Amino acid sequence: MHLAIPGCVIIVGEVLPARPSLPFQPLAGPLSHTARSLVGVRLEPMPEPLFRKLFLLFLGGLFLAHPPFSAAQPSLSLRSETVFRAMESFDEQGDLSRSFPAYEYLRADVSTPVKGLSLHVYGWGRYDFAGKDHFANNPDGDLFYGYAEYAPADGNLSIRGGRQNVLSAGANETMDGVRVRILPLSWLSLEAYGGLASAVTDDDGADGDYLAGGRAGFFLPHGAVFGFSFKELANDGDDNERTLGVDAYFPLFADITLSGMAGYSLLNGGMAEFLVEARAPLGPLWVEPFYERYFLDNLFNTGVDSARPFRILALTENDISAVGARVRHPDLFGLETSVEAAMYQQEAPGGASWHVKALVAAAAKGLRAGGEAGRLQGFHEQGYVSGRLFAYWGNPLKAVSGEFLDAEAMVVRYDEEIFGKDASWHVSVGAGKFFLKEALTLSVAGIYEHSPYLDQELKATVFLAADGGI
Amino acid sequence: MTAYAKSLGLACLAALFVFACARGLPLGLPLAHPDAGLGEQRPMCTGCHPGADAYLSYRRYDHTPAFAENHRLAVRVRPETCRMCHADSWCSQCHGLDQELTPSQKHPHQVWRRNPHRGNYLTRHRVEGGVNPAGCYKCHGNPESSETCVRCHG
Structure with a gap:
């Protein structure tokens, strides 16, 4: 069945070639290619009369509530971010390396004359003026997303087609495909997505590749949420991931809340991850205890679509548990303070490690300043102590508005030497100014780094952002 | 599963879909936060909203100092909450492919x-x-x- 609205194509059931009898044809290009690759949601063909009935029913519903050709004021919103960087580094042998990359990030949001239909594009590109092979292993740019969305103002329906990020339920993927989210009832949310995952290897082209999944969410009184999700990812015909998920959020009593999620690998037949956390007021404090557990053989992908460290770790059948708490005081003598402590347990290294970090920050009259300190005790006697100070000062010159100054210093001292060094430094100072009611931002920063990997590194960054539209 | 059962399931989904479209009344969160000028400060939702109401538990979305590191559960249970204030490009700063x-x-x-x-x-x-x-x-x-x-x- 092909369902179509301007700018978007939904295919449900058996994936068929375009049929001239349908009122709309699939779009040419990547979207229709994606749609034809939806072998993962291959279902039995439905009887032809039922297809037509459902199709007409769907269109009728859309027309009833949201006449698709009702006029809307078109608009275009653009944001350009240009980053010039100059980097000069010396390695241990004293060899000098220089690069001068320029990055352009461009985002466009277009509201079309068709009410509820919009187009969204965001991508980046890089050019290295040094012309060397510093970035030889990296792509010179990419499209983060580029999709058409139909979303009426009532917020009950959203249909997206094209390259998009799927960040919900068990998914954190970039996909070329279609995603539909509907709220048929005030207590029910349904989401389904399908297409090609952009991150899988393309050794065999798009044959046998697909990403499919969805989530059913139930909204209960007092903001409670309960959801079930499913996600399946395949590359070159091999199943990489097939996961069932459960997520929940429950306000209990006296401002105490409980939330969590769990993922179960259907491929391996075992639990992949489990997280639960609570939030509770304790006098002026907010306390957030948490517990996490990861089963690496079920969580990590062991196929070619996984970086080597994860493939090796998956074979260890190790599992990791983390238990800890965050404690926050929102206003301790005018300071926001936060302390987090966590203990990690692993079977393979045969021991425990822990991490404690604390933050103190203040904000008043354009000044934001603070400091962080932490101690990580890792495995095999590895560990470090870290400290960071930062300050941002808006409008230091009262006579001129919009300018700002910033500074940051971070030092890390390691328990054991790494490449003969036991510390790393990072210092940055910067200044900038907002123009035209913050539609234009210009900032410059100078950065010095000293670390075991690169002996010394000097960086300069010029950042220019511009917002506009018609 | 027989083709008939699948057809019935899809018909039920389509019926829910049509029902959602035909309502025309907002059933969930608005598409955008009414106050678009939240700026670069870390917003604390409970500064204006109660801890929770019938639609949302605002406290879960308070941007505490640790929010950048532990927002995973908040996004998973209700991603449309984030989209009221953040364009997708905000997420792409960290989660974007080839960033x-x-x-x-x-x-x-x-x-x-x-x-x-x-x-x-x-x-x-x-x-x-x-x-x-x-x-x-x-x-x-x-x-x-x-x-x-x-x-x-x-």
């Missing part, structure tokens, strides 16, 4: 943001990666986003 610059490299002046990779992270990852590799996998688990890993780890 070369970390947020702190791209916006060095935003020193108050607690990004996980602040400062010289390359050295720290030797220790942190061993303690909890699952934390790395969430973002670097696929070939595109692990290009930085492959250079050294193969």
Whole structure:
């Protein structure tokens, strides 16, 4: 069945070639290619009369509530971010390396004359003026997303087609495909997505590749949420991931809340991850205890679509548990303070490690300043102590508005030497100014780094952002 | 499952779909936050809203100092909450495929943001990666986003 609205194509059931009898044809290009690759949601063909009935029913519903050709004021919103960087580094042998990359990030949001239909594009590109092979292993740019969305103002329906990020339920993927989210009832949310995952290897082209999944969410009184999700990812015909998920959020009593999620690998037949956390007021404090557990053989992908460290770790059948708490005081003598402590347990290294970090920050009259300190005790006697100070000062010159100054210093001292060094430094100072009611931002920063990997590194960054539209 | 049962299931879904379209009344959260000028400050939802109402538990979305590091559950249970204030490009700063610059490299002046990779992270990852590799996998688990890993780890 092909369902179509301007700018978007939904295919449900058996994936068929375009049929001239349908009122709309699939779009040419990547979207229709994606749609034809939806072998993962291959279902039995439905009887032809039922297809037509459902199709007409769907269109009728859309027309009833949201006449698709009702006029809307078109608009275009653009944001350009240009980053010039100059980097000069010396390695241990004293060899000098220089690069001068320029990055352009461009985002466009277009509201079309068709009410509820919009187009969204965001991508980046890089050019290295040094012309060397510093970035030889990296792509010179990419499209983060580029999709058409139909979303009426009532917020009950959203249909997206094209390259998009799927960040919900068990998914954190970039996909070329279609995603539909509907709220048929005030207590029910349904989401389904399908297409090609952009991150899988393309050794065999798009044959046998697909990403499919969805989530059913139930909204209960007092903001409670309960959801079930499913996600399946395949590359070159091999199943990489097939996961069932459960997520929940429950306000209990006296401002105490409980939330969590769990993922179960259907491929391996075992639990992949489990997280639960609570939030509770304790006098002026907010306390957030948490517990996490990861089963690496079920969580990590062991196929070619996984970086080597994860493939090796998956074979260890190790599992990791983390238990800890965050404690926050929102206003301790005018300071926001936060302390987090966590203990990690692993079977393979045969021991425990822990991490404690604390933050103190203040904000008043354009000044934001603070400091962080932490101690990580890792495995095999590895560990470090870290400290960071930062300050941002808006409008230091009262006579001129919009300018700002910033500074940051971070030092890390390691328990054991790494490449003969036991510390790393990072210092940055910067200044900038907002123009035209913050539609234009210009900032410059100078950065010095000293670390075991690169002996010394000097960086300069010029950042220019511009917002506009018609 | 027979073709008939599948057809019936799809018919029920289509009926729910049509019902949702035909209502025309908002059933969930608005598409955009009515106050568009939240600026660069970390917003605390409970500064204006109660802890929770019939629609949402606002306290879960308070941008506390640790929010950047533990917003995973909040996004999973109700991602449309984030989209009221943030365009997708906000998420792409960290989660975007082939993202070369970390947020702190791209916006060095935003020193108050607690990004996980602040400062010289390359050295720290030797220790942190061993303690909890699952934390790395969430973002670097696929070939595109692990290009930085492959250079050294193969």
